Amino acid sequence: MAVGKEIRTKINSVKNTQKITSAMEMVAASKLRKTQDRMKAAKPYAEGIRRVIGHLSQASPDFHNPYLEERKIKRIGYIVVTSDRGLCGSLNVNLFRALLNDISEWQKKGVEVDLCLLGAKGVAFFRRLKTNIVSVATHLGDMPKMEDLIGPITSMTEAYKEETIDRLFLAHNVFVNTMIQTPDIRTLLPVEPVGADDLQEHWDYIYEPDASDLLTNVLTRYVEAQVYRAVVENIACEMASKMVAMKSATDNAGKFVDRLQLAYNKARQAAITQEISEIVGGAAAV
Amino acid sequence: MASIHVDIVSAEGEIFSGEAEMVFAPGQLGEIGIAPRHAPLLTDLKPGEVRVQTSEGEEQFFYVSGGILEIQPQLVTVLADSALRAEDLDEAAALEARERAREALEGRHGEIDLEQAQRDLVEAEARYRAAENLKGRR
Numbered sequence: 330m331a332v333g334k335e336i337r338t339k340i341n342s343v344k345n346t347q348k349i350t351s352a353m354e355m356v357a358a359s360k361l362r363k364t365q366d367r368m369k370a371a372k373p374y375a376e377g378i379r380r381v382i383g384h385l386s387q388a389s390p391d392f393h394n395p396y397l398e399e400r401k402i403k404r405i406g407y408i409v410v411t412s413d414r415g416l417c418g419s420l421n422v423n424l425f426r427a428l429l430n431d432i433s434e435w436q437k438k439g440v441e442v443d444l445c446l447l448g449a450k451g452v453a454f455f456r457r458l459k460t461n462i463v464s465v466a467t468h469l470g471d472m473p474k475m476e477d478l479i480g481p482i483t484s485m486t487e488a489y490k491e492e493t494i495d496r497l498f499l500a501h502n503v504f505v506n507t508m509i510q511t512p513d514i515r516t517l518l519p520v521e522p523v524g525a526d527d528l529q530e531h532w533d534y535i536y537e538p539d540a541s542d543l544l545t546n547v548l549t550r551y552v553e554a555q556v557y558r559a560v561v562e563n564i565a566c567e568m569a570s571k572m573v574a575m576k577s578a579t580d581n582a583g584k585f586v587d588r589l590q591l592a593y594n595k596a597r598q599a600a601i602t603q604e605i606s607e608i609v610g611g612a613a614a615v
Numbered sequence: 616m617a618s619i620h621v622d623i624v625s626a627e628g629e630i631f632s633g634e635a636e637m638v639f640a641p642g643q644l645g646e647i648g649i650a651p652r653h654a655p656l657l658t659d660l661k662p663g664e665v666r667v668q669t670s671e672g673e674e675q676f677f678y679v680s681g682g683i684l685e686i687q688p689q690l691v692t693v694l695a696d697s698a699l700r701a702e703d704l705d706e707a708a709a710l711e712a713r714e715r716a717r718e719a720l721e722g723r724h725g726e727i728d729l730e731q732a733q734r735d736l737v738e739a740e741a742r743y744r745a746a747e748n749l750k751g752r753r
Contacts (some may be wrong), residue, residue, distance in 0.1 A: 368629035375691050377624050379683045381657070388655075445712075452719045464712035465719050475626050475697040480708030487709060537644050537658035546659060547683055550694065557626045 336593040340586055347582035353416070354575035360471055360506070361568035362524035367561050368473070368504070375554050386522055388464060388533045394541065395490055395521050396548040404441045406463070406485050406494040407432075408517065409455075410501035410559050412567040413468055419573040420566060421450045427512040428500050432460075432521055443494055445485045447560060449480070463488065465578050473560045475553070482556050486549060488513040501559040502566040508573065508575060510566040517552055550569075617651040618670055619687040623677055625695040629654070630677060635693065638691050640684050649691055655745055656686040665693055707741040 409428065411421050432442050444460055446452050449467040456462070464484040469477055488494045497518040502510045536543055621638055627725040641663030643715040647656075662681045667675045682695040717752065 351616045367627075371626055373622065373629045373632075374624040374626045374694060377622060377685075377694055379684075381683065381692065381694070384655075384658070384685070384687075448720075462720060464709070464714040466712055467715075469721075476708075479705055480710075480712035481622040483705045484712050533655070535654055535656040537642055537656065543657055543659065543683075547657075550683065550696075553735060554626050577705070 333593045333596040336589055336596065340589045342587065343582050343586050344380055345578055347586070350578040350582060352573045354572055354579060357568045357572040357575060361565060361572060364471065364561060364565040364568055368558070368565055371554070371558050371561055372447065374453045375558055378547065378551050378554055382520070382551060385534075385544060385547065387398065389465045394544050394548065396545065396552075397491075397522070399519055400492070400495040402440055402495045404443065404494045405435055405496045405498065406443040406445065406488060407498045407500055407514075408447065408482070408485060408556060408558075408559075409451045410499070410563045411446070411451035411454075412451040412563065413470075414567075415450065416573040416574060420570040421454070423510075424500060424502055424512040425454055427514060431498075431500075432515055443485075443488065447481060447482050448563070449542075469560065473557070473564070475557055478556055479553065482553055486518070486552060499556060499559055501563045504562050504565045504569065507569045509572055517555060517573060520548055520551065618749075619649065619651040619653070619689060619691055621667055621691045621693070621720075623665060623679075623695060624691040625697040626698045630695065631675070633667075635667045635691075636670050637668040639664075640693065641665070641679075642684065652688045652750055653686050653691075655688070656684075658696075660686050660693070662685050665695075679714060704745040706742055707738070711738070 358433065405426065409424075411424065415421075435442060443463045444455060444461060445464045446455060446462060446471065447466050450464075452465055452467060459565070464481040466477055466481045485494070485497055489497050498514050499517045500514045503513045504510055534540075618634040618636055619638065620628075621631065621633060621635045626719070631717060636651075640647050641661045643659040646663075647658070660679055662680045663678070665677045665679055667677070669675065677693075677695075679693065679695040680697075682693060685692040685694070714734075
């Protein structure tokens, strides 16, 4: 009996899709756990470098370093961290929306904008807009390497040192928990002064070779560590968001299959009823 | 016996954390030996070995490709670089990132493999040069 063949085919195809989305959900869940570990692994370095900067600012607070000084703002730069792949809900879109608001406010004040994009989705989005893209890094993978990030970061920090840009922002998603990821934009350069904690009496380091070079080195690494952390955190966000998106896709596919199954059953029942009534009608005619 | 706390960390993870009797590190101006209650000191590291002598008399070796060394009387922090760094290497990487931006803007997709291969070659050359320089400086 050929009743509802189209519906049966459709049911099978939806079921296949459901299998794929539920597999993707599980993959995202396991990757999320790994990235969260990596976020934790990056923490000691960030804390260490923060502590050194704190000590430094306490040891000799009268530093002059371009990384620490506020300038009049004529042009700004953004380092934008996005995911490389889609299928992760509204993660990137939310970030773009927040970023575009921010950018248009600056542009109203007559400030020009440079962009450094980390992640393929950001490139695809900003290519269509008339913005000035300075540097790009894509396909960083699930385990980003510092090496791959140094290039784009250097292109922005150099621009800051040469006073091409007067302020550098970092835009990425913050991992609140598995359900919530919020877009965040904050200042990378100039580095905000870090308060030192414990040591009270006055003292100073022995510097080898000299203080200002070292400070530049430390601050550069501080910026890099923050960007690295943002990239890792954004991957965690991507995985969490993907997990949730794929879960709801799987659920929706389930509902869809139920509806199709109902339609199929009704069609089948209608066909049987019609056949019976035809037989009965035929018998009555004889 | 006095001891000093040692943390060796890189951006990609913690490498070592523990107590030590003596630490040796490849400072920019020569190898530094650090005993407990060393004066506060801040220096760059050259690529090389950090040696940690633990209180059990064991010695552990860690390779660092550069970084920053901070010494406090009771605490040694090695902020190790997770990548080989040199001025020209960083510049090459920055140029490469700019180049990629231009390509992305032009929306070119053809000949990716050839370009990728050429870029890899340039990168390998730059890396090799940097390595030679670092060796020469030592």
